[in-house]
Amino acid sequence: MSNVLAVLEQRDGTLRKVSHEVVTGARRLADGLGGTVEALVLGAGAVRGTDALGSFGADTVVTATNPAFARYAPEGFTQAVAERAKASGFGAVVFAASATGKDLAPRVAATLGVALAADATDVAVEGGKVVVTRPIYAGKALLKVKLTTQPAVVSLRPNVFTPVERPKAGAAQAVSVDAPAGRVTVKEIKAAEAGALDVAEAPIVISGGRGLKEPANFKLLEELARAFGGKAAVGASRAVVDAGWRPHADQVGQTGKTVSPSLYIAVGISGAIQHLAGMRTSKTIVAINKDKDAPIFKVADYGIVGDLFEIVPKLAEEIRKLHG
């Protein structure tokens, strides 16, 4: 029997949504290993949203507080998580493969001297060992690996592990920890536009490409995103990012972000292999393109052939009706 540590994330004192996915993945491993899930969140004080974690599968919730933990502090977080992982002899430690998790998980694994399987799209326990499936070669193949060192350290690709609710309350616990301030300090977070969802995390992503013709036309996609009522983010192909129409933060693809929303709508994007690398694990893909032979239609579940300037406004109108 071994227990699983789920390392969660907060921003400005509120638990981030990806944390539910981490608890869900950790629960799956804990069930396979016959153990419990301890959810660990680091913050400057109490973190909002931790009370709901029990219903996603956490048996205990530990909030490790330190004044230096208001923001992500790489060295302090590494030490706090590694010490927690060591102290209780966990069988697995689970992170989100978010910006923070991609930074933190390898540091913790190296500190513990164990392997990390990053960006998992599936986890399981086989013969008492953690088995992870993860995309490689820009999603053109999957690698199935067994982790043989303990604890098994895993980071989960955002949006893949659909939170599963189970009615069971976890026991909350607050611990204050000592941690070095660290040599590396986050001075500031320059926030993107208020309320804007990040493409890597939004449940719906609408991406535009060169077919939009000019930067101002992205307002069509922004209107469509708004029609979805705050659940959608606007992404972009590299062609339009390189042209300076959209910020790099919005780029989807091999040299941009990897997204796995439940709905991905590609508008005026041809579907180059490097673009597909970033979005092919989306649950449902819709393509709108005037060229019926565009490669994007090969990965799209549903396609509409035609002029985006007619189709997108109509789509926004119909979605608004739905949410009416």
Next chain:
Amino acid sequence: MKIAVCIKRVADSETRVKIGPDGKSLDEAGVKFVLNPYDEFAVEEALRRKEAAGAGEIAVIALGPAAAQETIRTALAMGADRGVLLQADRVPADGLETAKALAAELKAGGWDLILFGKMAIDDYNHQVGPMVAELLGLPCVTSIGHLELAGRKGVAEREVEGGLEVVEFPLPVVLTADKGLNEPRYPALKGIMAAKKKPLEVKAATFGPGGVEVLAMLPPPARQEGRIVGEGAAAVPELIRLLREEAKVL
């Protein structure tokens, strides 16, 4: 300014992935190999920092097969001063083993900067840079898209969900490069000629079994054959119906 850059030889992103007969690795027949694109940003940044400092040394280090000498020559042609190949038939599946081998090589170097790509485009491991930093006990900032250095201090920016983190750090430091950090130069003919004469040391790499056992390499789950719903705005109501009733995403 003494700068080390860790570079990896990877299959080009255009590669058609064919799974080898062992069912666990890439069939390399006909595959074109290149310098990992994120490592190009790291090499370029090293060159600019050395140019700005007016003096210094840039070493590039790769762990890989004998053919990785070509990858090292590419970085030397861009302008790096010398190369080290830690030669091994295969690159370990466990990123920590790669990190240990690189850390052992870097340990006594007295580097001001140790640069990496944020990830290798073959294994998508996203880990070797920060692992080396931990092993060497150095501060580290990952996935940087902007860098400023002044004396023994630096400020970097990295993208996080919904914003940019502005991070301060002291030197020596380990940094991993994201796209946007700079525009890598193409090696000029003169650089390519000069690279042939630059020192390239080859050593045998040593690493342990690691904690990652590859069970299988599999094709991505086949997406169900998609369908064209229709043409033009007239097809929108049918699309909405399918998204609600069939895909159940609305």
